[in-house]
Amino acid sequence: MIEAENASFTYQSAPSPALQDVTLTVQPGECVVLCGRSGCGKTTFTHLLNGLSPEFYPGTLTGRCTAAGLAAGEAAIEAYVPQVGSVFQNPKTQYFNVDTTAELAFPCENAGMEPQAIRRRVDEVVEQFRLGPLMDRSVFKLSGGEKQRVAFAAACMLGPRLLVLDEPTSNLDAAAIAQLHDMIAVMKQQGVTVVLAEHRLA
Secondary structure, eight states: OEEEEEEEEEETTOSSOSEEEEEEEEOTTOEEEEEOOTTSSHHHHHHHHTTOTTTTSOEEEEEEEEETTEETTTSOHHHHTTTEEEEOSSGGGGOOOSBHHHHHHHHHHHTTOOHHHHHHHHHHHHHHTTOGGGTTOBGGGSOHHHHHHHHHHHHTTTOOSEEEEESTTTTOOHHHHHHHHHHHHHHHHTTOEEEEEESOOO
């Protein structure tokens, strides 16, 4: 599912690489934790996995990094959308709508699905993750944990083969972390590959 071979990445105008000589293989269905102190390159590596680097975050990539068959620096960023779901540290950075139900529907609308199929998929994901009480609400009135649960569900709407989570628990309390854990477990049981970047192993 993921293959990196001597992958190094230097951001534009940066004096030194943010990521250096990473070589690894991740098999389909594996759950892998990237753990290390802040600034060690975890986020940079996740950006190679979801196509944000080097297209959105420009820089120089040497070596090779592929995720779900897509090569960083070669595949178009839109090719990653149906294959790789991403959840970031701050869910506010990935919302496109102010209404929770519309937020779940957005990936499907963006992919050109028919309205009836979109409604059916929203219902499936809401039931799968027990999000009923969070639907048809303003995202501005959700707690941090609730926002992260909706962001996670939105990342799963198109049935990705790979989930990339960049420190998704950093702003959550223990109860919200437990709920997110359960959502990750559901996807792992379905055979989805999960890469989780965290600086706190617990």
